[in-house]
Amino acid sequence: MDSDVRHLHASSFGAAADAYAAHRPDYARDAVRWALEPAPGPRVLDLGAGTGKLTATLVATGADVTAVEPDRAMLAELRRGLPTITALPGNAESIPLPDACVDAVLAGNAMHWFDMAVAGPEIARVLAPGGVLAGLWNTVDDRVDWVEGLTGVSGPAAIGPRDTPASWRTETATLHLPRTDAPPRFGSATQAEFPHGQRRTADSLAATLGTRAGMLVMPEDERESALARIRSYLSTRPETSEGEFTLPMVTCVLRTRRL
Structure with missing residues (x-):
């Protein structure tokens, strides 16, 4: 993805x-x-906190959370939903925080948008020694038969690179880590995967896939056609044709530490 297309999607x-x-x-x-x-x-x-999906989970674990998000509309949603959280405008390449002020930097479905040549040193700057950098991605579990079918019907705009566990492992093995420098700021990385799920209906699952960047940048007629194709597929599957169901997911994590 060239820089202009990447910016359009991001x-x-x-x-x-x-x-x-x-x-x-x-x-x-x-x-x-x-x-x-x-x-x-x-x-x-x-x-890159978005509307606060990861922020809310962090709060639930008892963390002392600060959120940083570049998009004004996304930041407004975060502040509306989590009014007690410190939520600041900013991005990974210019973090509006002082040196060594946090013990961990986490990014939910966001690290692939960072320019890590710039963001890596900036993240290292705000991390305390021994601090953690981790990217988290929610993927759909295509080891389940109907989910595998959904990935084929949806196409790469809706379910693409990093959106299934196997493709995530390949895409994130080294791609999104801070680039090696001298002396190195981060240690080696570890990948891990955790089962997850989301209660959906056919309509709400189509709406979820409609929020993927590849779908959002489509011409409206192509987007509506893709969503109609997804709804049609879901209507034919016994697992998804009536009422609520659980979308099988895997939350995948890439973790490293500040040296």
Whole structure:
């Protein structure tokens, strides 16, 4: 993805901030606990926090959370939903916090948008020694038959790179870590996966997939056609054709530590 296309995708969410807040899933608590396990203290920065999906899960684990989000509409949704949280405008390449002020930096479905050549040193700056950097991604579990079918019907705009466990493992093995520098700021990374799920209906699952960046940047007629195809598929499956069901998911985590 070239820089112009990447920027178009990364900046697409604000126009759908209310739908994002309504339909995107939270994160498996076991995944968040594992991400924070080596952190030297409770101070956590949720970087690229969006509407606060990860922020809320962090709060539920007892973390002392600060959220940073570049998009005004997404930030407004976060502040509306979590009014007691410190939520600041800013981005991974210019974090509006002082040096060594947090024990962990977490990013939920956001690290792939960071320019890590710039963001890596900036994240290292705000982390205390021994602090944790972790990216979390919610993926759909395509080891389940009907979910595998859904990935084929939906296409890469709705379920693409990093959106299934196997593709996530490949895409994030080294791609989103801070680049090696001398002396190195971060240690080696570890991947882990945690089962998760989201209660959906056919309509709300289509709405969830409609909040993916690839879908948001589509021409309206193509987007509506893709959503209609997804709804049609879900209507034919016994698992999803009537009422609520659980979308099988995996919260995947890539974790490293500040040296």
